Every structure is written in structure tokens, then in C-alpha cells.
Amino acid sequence: MAEGASVIPFVDLRAAHEEVAEEIDAGFARVLGSTAFMQGPDVAAFEEEYAAFSGVAHCVGVANGTDAIELALRALGAGPGSEVVLPANTFVATAEAVLRAGARPVLVDAEPARLLIDPDRLAAAITPSTAAIVPVHLYGRLARMDRIAEVAGDVPVLEDAAQSQGATRDGVGAGGFGAIAATSFYPGKNLGAYGDAGAVTTGSAELARRVRLLGNHGSVVKYRHETLGFNSRLDTLQAVVLRAKLRRLAEWNDRRRRAAARYGELLADLVDAGVTIPASPEEALGTDHVWHLYVIRVRDRDRVLAGLHEQGVQAQIHYPVPVHLQPAFADLGYRAGDFPVAERAAGEILSLPIFPHITPEQQEEVAGALRKAL
Numbered sequence: 001m002a003e004g005a006s007v008i009p010f011v012d013l014r015a016a017h018e019e020v021a022e023e024i025d026a027g028f029a030r031v032l033g034s035t036a037f038m039q040g041p042d043v044a045a046f047e048e049e050y051a052a053f054s055g056v057a058h059c060v061g062v063a064n065g066t067d068a069i070e071l072a073l074r075a076l077g078a079g080p081g082s083e084v085v086l087p088a089n090t091f092v093a094t095a096e097a098v099l100r101a102g103a104r105p106v107l108v109d110a111e112p113a114r115l116l117i118d119p120d121r122l123a124a125a126i127t128p129s130t131a132a133i134v135p136v137h138l139y140g141r142l143a144r145m146d147r148i149a150e151v152a153g154d155v156p157v158l159e160d161a162a163q164s165q166g167a168t169r170d171g172v173g174a175g176g177f178g179a180i181a182a183t184s185f186y187p188g189k190n191l192g193a194y195g196d197a198g199a200v201t202t203g204s205a206e207l208a209r210r211v212r213l214l215g216n217h218g219s220v221v222k223y224r225h226e227t228l229g230f231n232s233r234l235d236t237l238q239a240v241v242l243r244a245k246l247r248r249l250a251e252w253n254d255r256r257r258r259a260a261a262r263y264g265e266l267l268a269d270l271v272d273a274g275v276t277i278p279a280s281p282e283e284a285l286g287t288d289h290v291w292h293l294y295v296i297r298v299r300d301r302d303r304v305l306a307g308l309h310e311q312g313v314q315a316q317i318h319y320p321v322p323v324h325l326q327p328a329f330a331d332l333g334y335r336a337g338d339f340p341v342a343e344r345a346a347g348e349i350l351s352l353p354i355f356p357h358i359t360p361e362q363q364e365e366v367a368g369a370l371r372k373a374l
């Protein structure tokens with residue numbers, strides 16, 4: 001990195017923490033005083049508040065986002081002998097959870113512009129064994145839930161909403177379209193805990209009951225175990241953090257939108273230099289992007305990324321290798337060339353720093369560094 005240049009982190013969680021620090025201190029003191037570390041009153045309160053925020057009836061806190069997907073799949077009855085359809089362009093956790101539930105992942109290529117699961121290719125992936133379809137609202141942008149619902153018919157849809165807390169379409173929130181949804185509160189997500197945490201949301205009391213049962217050793221009534229379960233619960237201290245942050249989430253998502261609009265202006269003249277900015281047709285689709293990630297596309301991406309790093313801009317790639325080309329998923333039998341849209345994107349995408357408290361000056365520096373790196 002060049003001397004004298006300031007570092008622009010990919011995500012800076014400090015300013016967000018400062019806004020909620022007092023509330024969190026008071027909440028931690030309350031929990032420490034009561035020693036209700038597991039399933040304390042803050043967990044139930046957060047579950048209620050997050051369900052209301054998402055516009056669904058039920059929320060069940062769990063240990064992390066990957067567990068949330070697995071437990072939701074199991075609640076839907078996915079398991080050995082069944083298939084689960086998901087996008088090739090996603091974080092590996094989506095596919096991992098399918099395999100952990102015992103089902104077989106069936107991948108679908110991405111839409112060329114938005115890079116989410118392509119509804120036009122969905123029908124071909126559905127078979128009589130399909131137990132669930134798992135669209136991922138990647139980057140903070142909603143998948144085409146209207147089209148997906150049409151193709152899905154009776155097959156239940158499980159939304160992976162880990163990157164899209166607060167995204168809406170016609171007033172319905174991420175997690176409110178399908179039968180059930182899973183989300184992650186990993187610290188860097190739009191709603192981030194101070195450690196691992198996740199949740200399942202659903203309109204169905206029965207699905208919520210099954211998830212709660214599975215995540216708590218198969219038990220709702222203490223020491224009566226109805227089924228073989230897991231230990232996957234949201235801990236009370238994380239619930240305190242999440243409650244404080246949830247009150248600011250709408251405003252923080254607005255800040256992300258403003259930051260994205262600012263990047264749009266700062267980078268507009270680079271379009272001629274071969275940069276694709278994520279000015280996708282969100283408005284026409286009536287959806288509301290929450291900019292978990294700001295993903296541009298460039299030619300010669302690895303050289304550009306190295307140039308940004310040299311100048312102190314901690315850009316990243318989400319994700320450099322699609323699921324089907326990961327060694328861990330080699331047994332699925334996919335090959336290079338199977339999902340050309342996702343594969344091509346993986347070589348061109350580049351995520352610029354974005355977080356609610358990024359300053360206009362930091363964004364100008366990022367844009368300047370990108371101009372040089374090109």
C-alpha cells in the first residue's frame with residue numbers, strides 16, 4: 001500500500017456501535033444481573049419485534065444463518081431422497097445447509113443483469129423430488145418472487161434473506177413472500193449481532209413450532225423430547241444487541257441507499273471505461289434494494305482489485321468461485337461451463353466498501369482509487 005494513503009475498510013462497524021452503545025451496555029447489565037443467558041426475555045422480545053419488522057407472524061431465533069436454513073429445510077420436510085433448488089451464485093452456506101439436511105442441492109444459473117436466481121431457468125430444475133426452492137436475496141436485492149411463486153406452484157419456497165434485512169416489494173419484506181425464510185445476523189450483515197446469530201421467519205405457526213422444536217433438542221416442554229433435534233438457539237446477549245440495532249435498521253438501510261446513489265454518480269463516467277455499475281431496474285420491479293453489497297463489474301478484475309488494495313481500499317469479491325466449482329461440492333457432479341452466467345460474473349464482480357456510516361469523502365477516495373486502478 002502506498003505511504004500516506006488512508007485505509008478504507010470494507011465494513012466499519014464502529015460508528016454503528018457508537019449509536020447503540022449505551023442501550024447495549026444497559027441491556028448487558030440487565031442480562032448479567034438476571035443471569036438469564038439462555039432464552040431470556042430479550043430473546044422473546046426480539047423475536048416479536050423482528051417478526052413485526054418483517055411483516056410475518058412468527059420469528060424463531062437460532063444460533064446462526066446456516067442453521068436457520070437447515071432447520072427451515074427440515075421443518076419443510078426436506079431430507080434424504082429429496083432435492084432442493086438454489087442459485088449457483090450464492091454464499092456456500094446456502095448449499096451447505098441443503099447437504100446438512102440430507103437433501104441434494106440442484107443449482108440454477110443467475111439472471112444476467114441482477115445475478116440472482118433466474119426464474120426462466122427454474123422450471124427445468126424442478127422434479128417430483130423437489131422439496132423446496134431457495135431463492136437468495138443476494139447483495140440486498142430481492143429475487144423475482146412473483147415469477148418464482150408462479151413457477152413453484154405447490155413446491156414450498158424458502159427465502160435466504162441473510163443479505164436483505166429490510167428489503168421490500170410492494171410493502172412485503174424479505175422473508176414475507178415464501179412459506180418460510182432464513183436470515184443471518186453475522187456481524188457484517190445489515191442487521192448484525194456481536195457474534196453468531198440467525199433467525200427463521202414464517203407465517204405458519206406449525207412451521208415455526210417445528211423449527212423451535214428442532215433448534216432446542218427436539219423439545220418445547222422441558223425434558224420432553226418429541227424428536228431428534230439440535231442445539232441452535234439465539235443467546236440472550238445477542239438478542240440485546242439485535243433489539244437495539246433493529247430500531248435503527250430502517251434508517252441505516254436508508255443511509256446505504258444514499259451511499260449507493262452517491263457511488264452511482266461518482267462512477268457514472270467510468271461506464272465508458274468498461275465498468276458496469278449496479279443500476280439495475282429495481283424501481284421498475286417495485287423492489288427496494290438495501291445494498292448489503294455494492295457490486296460492480298470490471299474487465300481484468302484481479303488487476304483492478306490489486307490496484308485498489310495497493311491504494312488502501314479494501315474491496316472484496318462476492319463470490320470468487322460459484323458453488324458448483326467449489327471442491328467441497330465436487331460430488332454433485334457439476335462441471336465448468338454448467339452455469340455460464342454465474343461463472344462469467346465470478347471473474348468480473350468486485351464489491352466496493354459500503355456500510356451505513358461510510359462518508360462522502362471515503363466514497364470519493366474509493367472512486368478515485370478505482371479510476372487509477374483501471
Ligand SMILES: *Cc1c(COP(=O)(O)O)cnc(C)c1O
Nearest residue numbers: 064065066091093094162184186
Ligand atoms: C451470511 C450468509 C449465510 C450464512 O449465515 P451464517 O450466519 O454465517 O451462518 C447464508 N446465506 C447467505 C446468502 C449469507 O450471506
